[in-house]
Amino acid sequence: MADAVYGTAAVEDREAGIASRRRLISRIVIYGLLGLISIVYIVPFLVVFLNSFRTNIEIGANGLISLPQSFRLDAWPQAWSDFCIGGQCNGVARYFWNSVAMVIPATIISTALGAINGYILSKWKFPGSEIVFGCMLLGVFMPGQIALLPWAFTLGQIGLANSVYGLILVHCIQGLSFTTLFFRNYYVSIPDDLLKAARIDGAGFWRIFWKIMIPLSPPIIIVTVIWQFTGIWNEYLFGVVLNSGSNQPITAALVALSMSGTTVRTYDVMSAAVLIGALPPLLVYFFGGKYFVRGLTQGAIK
């Protein structure tokens, strides 16, 4: 009897042992794969980060992908204010500030307009408002190439050719369809009853917007701001076509910098320059990651 009890316990033990070993193996496989793939993801920008502190001589001797054996900070100030791009040796600072001057107003204006449009298209529907919304949606899919010539012509006519203001206008109108879509889809889920009560108390269009809609909106405002900020900061086509020389945004400067046909590549300074250009959206991503992903999935599946 005792033997029998002991026997079944042993079998159970062994089964439990197999199960737990199998679990262990599957865990090793999962984390192993994740770790390997992570290396492929981290290495490219880690290398750039490390190289911005190495001397160019050392990079030339040991290659881009190797552990640093020297350390210096010079590359960063050089990239910022001395580096030569297209014959001008003032670094990326100017282009960086162009991007800042472009992205902040364009993000604020397009988000504000999107909020108001979304509010109207969800809570103040009028005959034909669904058709209007459908037409605005088409803007989401328009390829930039289609609008290049008309923009170049229009900006020239209104005196905004080759200026940061021109790019602000372009990004506001191009972003309008996205921001309207985000806010409209968010506001649709706010119950109409909430607004009805406010109406009975005599609240009008703007009061309902400020007192009811905006207090409920922080999540969608953050999603939209992050989406617009990263999108406009990273945009290249309009920046390179509509503006030239020292009026271009940072993305255009980075291309000019890596194309500039000097014989020796100054990887140290160029690495610092690329990081300066990539940093603002990366910071936004690391601090607002959750909202960034939400924007991504909402922007994709309409």
Added chain:
Amino acid sequence: MAMAGQAVSAGTSTWDRIKKWTPIFIIAPSILASFIYVFVFAGWTFYISLSDSTLLPSYGFKGFENYVSLWTNRRWSVAYNNLLFFSLFYVTISMAFGLLLAILIDQRIRAESFWRTIFLYPLAVSFIATGTVWQWLYNPSSGIQFLVNSWGWTDFQFALTSDRKNAIWAIIITGIWGSAGFSMALFLAGLRSVDPDIIKAAQIDGASWFRTYRKVILPTIGPIFIAVAVVLLQFAIKTFDLAVALTNSGPGISTTFPATYVYDFMFQRGEIGQGAAAAMMVLAALAIVLVPYSLYLVWRRRREARNG
């Protein structure tokens, strides 16, 4: 609609009528801007594609000549063949890789958000920055080839960007690196939306891990596959930044894409008419993907509504 109606019935003074029109006045400029952007601009480019514009826009009508010369241009045939080749591998591999990542992350792993952050950060970086960095890595005398050679494997060759035949793979690989995280995010959202009871039922029936995914979970997220494919195809058709930063259409013209072709002809070669014709083709390619997709969405919504 109902609310606007109530506003009217509450009183019909002039003031009320003005108030009723407020929203329409406020949204009118946005509607106008969008209308100009979508219809007027597209129509304008279409008209230029039918004109005799060369260095500057000109409005002499010459019919479809620009389209004829576009489709007989060897560079254009390189461009659309590249687009087809790129789309095929970029879309399928990004999806497969993203699905793998999503399934791995879905295994109740520790520090999930840490892993997700790693795979998604390329999406916050511009394709220009990503392309520049990868262009360095592809450089045989300092990047990946140099590294492997220095390990002692001196015959190893990896010089995609200077090789006419394989340069497109440089763009495909970097493109996948940049957007696999995106398809991961969408697939993961899909996997999380599957009813846990179905999964439990399958496991009680003794279905293996692999079988549960293949037979139970993945079929229920079919619509996500289509959505991811459509979004990635859109990215592929618009491919411009990556091609510029990685290879600048070279070596020679071997990595020309439709979008880079538009840019070249409009602004480098002063053939605005033909550039506009190519831009219309980019628009047409997007329509070929998006029109059936929107019809499919409408059809699915109707079916869902009918089935309750």
